[in-house]
Every structure is written in structure tokens, then in C-alpha cells.
Amino acid sequence: MRLVTCARAVHIGAVVDLRRTYDVLVVGGGNAALCAAVTAREAGATVLLLEHAPKALRGGNSRHTRNFRAMHQAPTKVLTDAYLEDEYWDDLRRVTGGNTDEPLARMTIRASAHVTPWMEACGVRFQPSLAGTLNLSRTNAFFLGGGKALVNAYFATAARLGVQVLYDTEVRTLTLDDGFVREVGIVSKGFPETVRARCVVAASGGFQGNLDWMRQYWGDAVDNFVIRGTPYAKGVVLKNLLDQGAMPVGDATQFHAVALDARSPKFDGGIVTRLDSVPFSIVVNRTGARFYDEGEDVWPKRYAIWGRLIAQEAGQIAYSVCDAKAFSLFMPSVFPAIRADTIDELAVRLGLDAAVLQATVAEYNTAVRVGQFDSTRLDDCRTEGITPAKSHWARRIDEPPFYGYPLRPGITFTYLGLKVNEQARVLMQDGRPTGNLFACGEIMAGNILGRGYLAGFGMTIGTVFGRIAGQEAARHARN
Numbered sequence: 042m043r044l045v046t047c048a049r050a051v052h053i054g055a056v057v058d059l060r061r062t063y064d065v066l067v068v069g070g071g072n073a074a075l076c077a078a079v080t081a082r083e084a085g086a087t088v089l090l091l092e093h094a095p096k097a098l099r100g101g102n103s104r105h106t107r108n109f110r111a112m113h114q115a116p117t118k119v120l121t122d123a124y125l126e127d128e129y130w131d132d133l134r135r136v137t138g139g140n141t142d143e144p145l146a147r148m149t150i151r152a153s154a155h156v157t158p159w160m161e162a163c164g165v166r167f168q169p170s171l172a173g174t175l176n177l178s179r180t181n182a183f184f185l186g187g188g189k190a191l192v193n194a195y196f197a198t199a200a201r202l203g204v205q206v207l208y209d210t211e212v213r214t215l216t217l218d219d220g221f222v223r224e225v226g227i228v229s230k231g232f233p234e235t236v237r238a239r240c241v242v243a244a245s246g247g248f249q250g251n252l253d254w255m256r257q258y259w260g261d262a263v264d265n266f267v268i269r270g271t272p273y274a275k276g277v278v279l280k281n282l283l284d285q286g287a288m289p290v291g292d293a294t295q296f297h298a299v300a301l302d303a304r305s306p307k308f309d310g311g312i313v314t315r316l317d318s319v320p321f322s323i324v325v326n327r328t329g330a331r332f333y334d335e336g337e338d339v340w341p342k343r344y345a346i347w348g349r350l351i352a353q354e355a356g357q358i359a360y361s362v363c364d365a366k367a368f369s370l371f372m373p374s375v376f377p378a379i380r381a382d383t384i385d386e387l388a389v390r391l392g393l394d395a396a397v398l399q400a401t402v403a404e405y406n407t408a409v410r411v412g413q414f415d416s417t418r419l420d421d422c423r424t425e426g427i428t429p430a431k432s433h434w435a436r437r438i439d440e441p442p443f444y445g446y447p448l449r450p451g452i453t454f455t456y457l458g459l460k461v462n463e464q465a466r467v468l469m470q471d472g473r474p475t476g477n478l479f480a481c482g483e484i485m486a487g488n489i490l491g492r493g494y495l496a497g498f499g500m501t502i503g504t505v506f507g508r509i510a511g512q513e514a515a516r517h518a519r520n
């Protein structure tokens with residue numbers, strides 16, 4: 042057993058004493074973990090937070106975020122109009138196809154109206170949405186400085202309050218005995234240790250960073266997936282708890298995935314690698330054929346289906362092709378577009394069969410029915426007589442230069458998680474609540490997001506359930 046230097050030690054010479062029994066042990070260092078840790082500490086509990094990543098890479102997927110979705114009765118400093126419970130619930134019901142737990146969902150929605158002052162007290166700052174951010178100015182509050190600033194603000198607050206933090210520390214096992222976590226097996230900076238705590242909050246994210254686990258459902262296609270966020274979300278704690286009889290929730294094959302630039306890094310590329318060119322282009326697979334309606338609905342309602350669509354195509358690769366008049370309609374890409382003066386030349390640069398791409402574009406151009414183009418709404422520019430149709434924003438691709446982007450499935454997070462109740466308490470397969478184990482964030486988001494996605498709801502779930510888990514864990518520990 043060792044004494045380990047903690048985050049605060051740099052400033053005050055404190056150490057984390059792994060022989061001590063903390064009131065609350067929090068697994069993870071993202072938004073949900075931090076909300077739980079700060080809340081538990083505010084409630085008077087002693088708190089130890091264990092983050093697998095080194096300090097420089099702390100904050101999980103949360104450090105890539107930009108906003109959270111908040112109910113509000115009237116305009117605020119950063120949100121326009123109103124966004125009330127019934128509309129929020131209706132939006133969620135539609136994207137999930139009803140695959141959600143209504144009491145938990147409504148509780149989360151209602152709580153989202155009240156968390157902002159607490160976030161601000163922790164140092165989180167907000168700003169109105171900027172242009173090109175998926176039309177979210179009414180529903181989503183944007184973090185000034187993005188998720189990285191949010192995570193840094195919470196870590197600073199946690200340190201000020203006396204939450205002890207260990208980086209480079211992976212939780213491997215939470216040993217459950219009769220519904221109670223009795224001990225926690227960790228590897229800290231390479232050394233195995235055993236830790237005890239009165240309560241544990243699991244906030245260790247999804248398992249999208251574990252390609253071998255995803256391979257069980259997707260086979261070798263995973264080699265062509267790009268993971269948008271942290272490589273540390275490997276699902277070690279999730280798997281360990283499911284193996285010990287914790288109740289699963291959500292479909293293991295489901296994930297949130299978007300169309301990403303195929304030139305992105307395998308992990309942690311973050312938000313900038315997403316491409317929003319799809320509705321103003323045509324998208325072809327590696328044989329040069331279109332495979333889905335690029336203009337089916339407004340982009341905020343469709344961007345999250347394109348990762349999965351590309352994942353289902355051969356080689357998990359697709360190409361977005363547009364012309365000069367479409368090029369300025371979407372957010373600029375982080376990697377330069379591949380540009381050519383003719384479709385033939387573009388095909389060659391993209392590695393596609395020139396004759397086939399030429400034929401696909403010609404067939405599409407012939408099918409376009411001229412309408413009143415309007416990039417901001419569902420306009421009447423559509424195709425006729427081809428399959429798949431392009432239902433909106435269909436204009437001929439005929440104005441050079443032509444542009445192309447290679448696309449890969451960009452996995453944001455997986456949906457399989459732990460079943461929880463309204464106190465964020467993890468349930469066992471027989472339906473009984475565990476004695477001292479709570480969960481928040483992506484690891485339990487599948488309770489509410491069984492399918493589909495609502496932009497900004499990941500951070501809402503993590504914040505609301507992080508606060509609940511922190512409060513409940515502190516109360517349980519201190520009783």
C-alpha cells in the first residue's frame with residue numbers, strides 16, 4: 042500500500058492516502074465524474090477521484106463538447122425564446138422512437154432548467170451560439186471556451202474544495218458482494234492497489250475506445266472506425282459490473298456516430314473533424330453509387346445518422362461531392378477539400394472510378410427539379426425518378442471547381458450501459474438496487490437515450506445525474 046502524490050500536492054504538499062476509507066470514490070475525470078465529485082464534497086463527504094488519463098489528457102469526451110441542452114421558460118443571457126418540458130420531451134421521444142425511460146427523462150429535462158447557476162458557481166461560463174452550430178441557439182447553452190474550459194473549471198473547483206485526484210489511475214474492478222462494492226482494484230501509475238470507500242460513483246464513460254469489444258458486434262469494420270473522443274473510454278468498469286450481475290440497459294450495437302473526415306486521427310480528433318457538407322452534396326460509396334437521401338431532413342436532425350450509414354457501406358468509406366455553389370454553405374473543413382476542375386479529375390483524386398462517378402453525377406443532375414433554394418429550411422429543390430431521392434437542397438452539380446471529401450464513421454459514444462433508478466443507484470439484474478454504487482454520464486445514458494440522439498443531451502444527462510449521484514453518495518456515506 043502506498044501514499045501517492047495527488048493533484049493538490051503540487052500546491053499544498055498533500056498526498057492521497059490509499060489506506061484511508063474515503064466517503065465517496067468517483068471513477069472517471071469527465072463532466073459526470075466532476076459534477077458528482079464536487080457535489081459530494083459540497084455535501085461534506087471526503088472524495089477521491091480516479092482518472093485513467095494523465096493530467097494533460099484529463100476530461101474524457103467532455104473536453105470536446107461545446108454545449109448542453111437546457112429547458113427554459115423565457116429567454117436567458119445565452120438562449121432565445123422558451124424551451125418547455127413538453128417540447129423537449131417530444132423532441133426526445135421522436136429521436137429515440139420511444140426507446141427511453143419517461144420518468145428518468147422527464148426528471149432530467151426538468152432538472153436541466155435549474156443547473157446553470159450551480160455550473161456558473163463552479164466557474165463554467167456560457168456564450169450565445171455562433172453561426173454554423175446546427176441551429177441550436179434556442180435550445181442549447183454553449184460553454185465559453187468549450188468543454189476544455191468547463192472541465193478545467195470543475196477540476197479547479199474540486200481542488201479548491203479538497204477533492205483528491207489521482208491521474209494515470211485505472212479502476213479495474215469494483216468487487217460486488219451482496220449488492221455492495223466492498224473493494225476497488227486499481228492500477229495507479231503502473232502499480233496495482235486496493236482501495237476502499239463507503240460509496241462508489243461510476244462515471245467512466247462508454248466503451249467506444251475498446252475496439253476489441255466493438256469488434257464483437259461490427260467485426261473488422263471497426264478498423265475503419267474513427268473514435269472522436271478519448272481513447273480511455275474502454276468500458277473496463279462497465280464490463281466488470283455487467284459480469285457481476287449489474288442490470289444492462291441499451292443495445293450493445295448502438296452508438297452515436299457522425300460523418301467524419303477520413304483523414305482524421307484514429308482517436309481524440311474532437312469536434313473539428315466532423316463534416317457538414319452532406320445536405321449540400323451527393324454522397325457516394327466506394328463503387329461510386331449514391332446510397333441514402335442526403336437531403337432527407339434538416340442537418341441537426343440527420344447528422345447523427347450518417348456515421349452509422351457509412352459504417353454499413355463496404356470498406357466503411359464514402360465520399361461527399363459538391364460544386365462551387367455549394368462550397369460556402371457548410372462549416373469549413375479542418376482538412377482542405379480535394380478540388381478538381383472536372384468530375385473525372387475529382388474521381389481520380391478521390392480514388393474512384395471516373396466513368397462511374399461521372400454517370401452518377403449525370404443521373405443525379407438529370408433528376409434534379411429546379412425549385413426555390415433555401416439552405417435554412419426544408420426547401421422544394423428535390424430530385425424525381427431516382428433512388429435514393431434527394432428530398433431537399435438538390436441542385437445540379439455543374440459549376441467548377443468540384444470538391445470532394447472522404448468520409449469515415451466517427452464514433453462519439455456507445456449506448457450499452459448500467460440500469461439506474463431516480464437516485465442514480467445502479468440496479469442488479471433481479472431489479473434490486475445496489476447498496477453503495479451509483480452511476481452517471483455516458484455509462485448510464487442508455488437509460489434515457491436508447492436510440493438516436495438529441496444534440497447537447499449527453500452533457501445534460503451527465504450534469505443532472507452527476508449532481509444526483511454526488512448528493513446520494515454523500516448522503517449514504519454520511520449515514
Ligand SMILES: Cc1cc2nc3c(=O)[nH]c(=O)nc-3n(C[C@H](O)[C@H](O)[C@H](O)COP(=O)(O)OP(=O)(O)OC[C@H]3O[C@@H](n4cnc5c(N)ncnc54)[C@H](O)[C@@H]3O)c2cc1C
Binds near residue numbers: 069101269
Ligand atoms: C467530439 C465530441 C463532441 C461532443 N459534443 C457534445 C456537445 O457539444 N454536447 C453534448 O451534450 N455532448 C457532446 N458530446 C458527448 C459528450 O462528450 C458526452 O455525452 C459526455 O462528455 C459524457 O461525459 P462522461 O463524464 O460520462 O464521459 P467522459 O467525459 O468520456 O469521461 C469518462 C472519463 O472516465 C475515465 N475513465 C474511463 N475508464 C476509466 C477507468 N477504468 N478508471 C478510471 N477512469 C476511467 C476517462 O479517462 C474519462 O475521464 C461530444 C462527444 C465528442 C466525442
